Amino acid sequence: MHIKDWLQSYLSYLVRERRVSLSTEQSYNSDLTDFVKYLETGKVTEANVLRAHHLTSYLNDLRAEGRSTATVTRRIVSIRSFCKFLTIQRALDYNPAIQLESPKAEKKAPQTLSTADLNELLELPDTSQSIGLRDRAMLELLYATGLRVSELISLDREHVRLDMGFLLCLGSGGRERMVPVGAQGASWVAKYLEAARPMLRPAQTETALFVNHLGTRITRQGFWKMLKKYASMLNLAISPHTLRHSFATHLLDNGADIRAVQEMLGHAAPSTTQMYQSTMKLKIKEEYERSHPRART
Structure with a gap:
C-alpha cells in the first residue's frame, strides 16, 4: 500500500476514531504531507521500507532550512503519531520513530515593561x-x-x-x-x-x-x-x-x-x-x- 494512501487512512482515523478538531486534523495533514513528499523524493513510496534514518534525514533538512525549534518539535509529534498508527496497522514491522527525541525548547527571556x-x-x-x-x-x-x-x-x-x-x-x-x-x-x-x-x-x-x-x-x-x-x-x-x-x-x-x-x-x-x-x-x-x-x- 502506497504511503500516500496510508496517510489518508491515518487522517480519517484521526477524525473518525480520535475525534480531533478540524484545526488539529489540518495541522497533521500539513505536517505529514510535507514529510511524505520528502520521502517520495528519496524514492520511499511504500510504508514498509520506512526506516529511522529517513526520519533523521528529514528533520536534519528542516533544521538546515532554518525552521524553528517549535516547528521541528511539532513535526516530530506528527511523525511519531503517524508511525505508531502504521505499526499498529502492521504496515511497519517496528516503529522507526520510537527513538526520536524532541529538541529542547528555546528559552526566551520573559517580557517585561520598564x-x-x-x-x-x-x-x-x-x-x-x-x-x-x-x-x-x-x-x-x-x-x-x-x-x-x-x-x-x-x-x-x-x-x-x-x-x-x-x-x-x-x-x-x-x-x-x-x-x-x-x-x-x-x-x-x-x-x-x-x-x-x-x-x-x-x-x-x-x-x-x-x-x-x-x-x-x-x-x-x-x-x-x-x-x-x-x-x-x-x-x-x-x-x-x-x-x-x-x-x-x-x-x-x-x-x-x-x-x-x-x-x-x-x-x-x-x-x-x-x-x-x-x-x-x-x-x-x-x-x-x-x-x-x-x-x-
Whole structure:
C-alpha cells in the first residue's frame, strides 16, 4: 500500500476514531504531507521500507532550512503519531520513530515593561468613572503582588487584608500563600471598594473582589480585553503575564532575595524563578560591555 494512501487512512482515523478538531486534523495533514513528499523524493513510496534514518534525514533538512525549534518539535509529534498508527496497522514491522527525541525548547527571556512604561500604563484608566477606578485597582494590584491573572480574578473580598498589608492567594496546585500588598496597591483597592464596587451593583451574595458592569465576577477574558485596550493606547504588545514578569524582574533588579520572590510568585521550584535572575545577569553584562574601557576590542 502506497504511503500516500496510508496517510489518508491515518487522517480519517484521526477524525473518525480520535475525534480531533478540524484545526488539529489540518495541522497533521500539513505536517505529514510535507514529510511524505520528502520521502517520495528519496524514492520511499511504500510504508514498509520506512526506516529511522529517513526520519533523521528529514528533520536534519528542516533544521538546515532554518525552521524553528517549535516547528521541528511539532513535526516530530506528527511523525511519531503517524508511525505508531502504521505499526499498529502492521504496515511497519517496528516503529522507526520510537527513538526520536524532541529538541529542547528555546528559552526566551520573559517580557517585561520598564518602570516608565508601567507608570504610563497604570495611569491610563479614567478613575473618575467606576469602571476606570476598578481597572486602575486591578492593574495596580497585579503589579504590586505579581499574581497570575487567574489568581487575581479568583480573589474574594475576604482574601484582601488592606489593614495588614497582605492578601491570601490560592495558587496552582491548591497551594495557599500570603502575598504582601504595597501602599500604592492597597490605596487603589481601598478607593475601588469604597467608591466603585458599590456603583457596579453586585448582589449581596457576590463574594468576588473585582466585578464587571453586571455586578458579577470579572472573567479572564474580561481582564484581557481591558488590558489590551490600555496597552494599545501606548502601542505596547503585552499580555497579562507581562505585569507578573515585571513584578519579579523589578524586585530582583533592586536587590530582592530570590527565595522571597519565589515565595511571592508561588513557584514550586527555585529554577522557575531563576529565569528572572538570568535576565538581570544579561543586563549586568550589557552594562559592563557598554561602560568598561577594556571590555571591547
